[in-house]
């Protein structure tokens with residue numbers, strides 16, 4: 001990564017953390033182990049599709065239609081969801097969403113909420129906000145529970161504790177919960193389960209995210225493998241689903257396409273174990289489910305992603321596949337990005353969600369190998385959008401004088417054969433190695449130039465020397 005820009009806080013954190021992780025062999029071993037297991041199962045999951053390419057193209061078309069008509073679908077969703085008594089809250093910013101959740105918690109007079117896995121709640125830092133107001137937000141997904149115990153944010157959008165081995169988790173439980181050290185994964189899961197059961201039954205409010213919103217029936221779909229999402233929404237009297245507006249699908253009839261795609265690309269399953277369609281609070285004559293349900297529709301910068309250069313990033317179903325395929329993610333891990341959404345898709349969307357000048361460096365955290373685009377179930381042109389981001393940053397004048405000058409000189413030199421040939425190899429090596437000392441030489445090796453130029457070699461060859 002060539003650094004031309006002044007080092008802001010986010011960039012320096014990114015560089016420092018990347019440096020540490022890239023040299024941490026144990027970290028690489030754990031990630032490689034978990035990603036290898038994932039890669040093996042995905043191959044099997046893909047076999048369920050008769051024509052996988054067609055399925056991916058169809059899904060992309062559906063999402064294209066949604067993003068071209070997002071305003072219409074959002075209104076349709078609201079109309080249908082509220083028709084059954086559900087309440088919709090439009091949150092333009094993270095603060096709007098947080099305030100809305102707090103108001104509901106205050107009305108219900110609750111000091112504790114249970115929460116199913118949700119990246120959107122990570123994005124708005126819901127747990128920390130509620131804690132500040134004296135409300136305990138308990139993570140119920142096992143991976144999130146582990147991360148919460150450790151005081152860490154999720155490492156991956158699908159597998160929050162991907163960087164931890166079973167031994168790491170046993171040690172953590174021993175230190176934080178005082179249980180015996182070296183417990184097996186089954187024993188650890190039973191402990192988490194025992195601790196969480198009581199939380200479900202004593203919480204007034206249950207919070208989830210949403211994998212999909214359905215415009216035609218006005219529903220929120222939640223996919224999960226542990227049943228904690230259902231428990232978090234069955235016992236508490238009030239359910240709040242906080243969902244990004246990009247999660248919209250036109251119809252319930254799109255689920256037979258999107259559920260298997262999400263499951264296969266996310267975890268290699270044919271379909272996720274628990275898929276629930278929430279259509280609102282308990283209706284007359286129904287015996288279970290929450291009495292009230294709210295959906296918080298979150299923008300928080302998403303409408304910035306509707307600009308044509310990066311609009312495809314709104315098609316993302318957060319399967320995590322591009323993270324697992326990315327050589328950069330595999331080397332530096334999830335926390336180095338300094339953002340909720342890491343990996344290739346995180347590098348595309350974060351500068352638009354959180355500020356181009358603060359996060360434009362993420363667009364360079366890529367080898368541009370295109371593997372992310374290759375593995376994306378929605379065929380999102382991720383690596384091209386990383387280039388678009390770089391272009392947008394230049395258009396917005398966020399590049400520095402040094403960067404502009406460097407590229408000008410580089411361009412001049414590259415366009416002039418005479419100029420390239422003029423300097424001897426030793427001088428060229430000196431200049432280039434000095435210029436790229438920090439960004440290349442220090443972490444790799446010196447760049448060497450051939451003693452003879454291409455022109456010289458060509459002339460010699462032509463004259464038969």
Ligand code: SF4
Nearest residue numbers: 316317319320322376
């Ligand atoms: S960009 Fe594609 S591969 Fe990456 S998380 Fe989104 S849907 Fe999955």
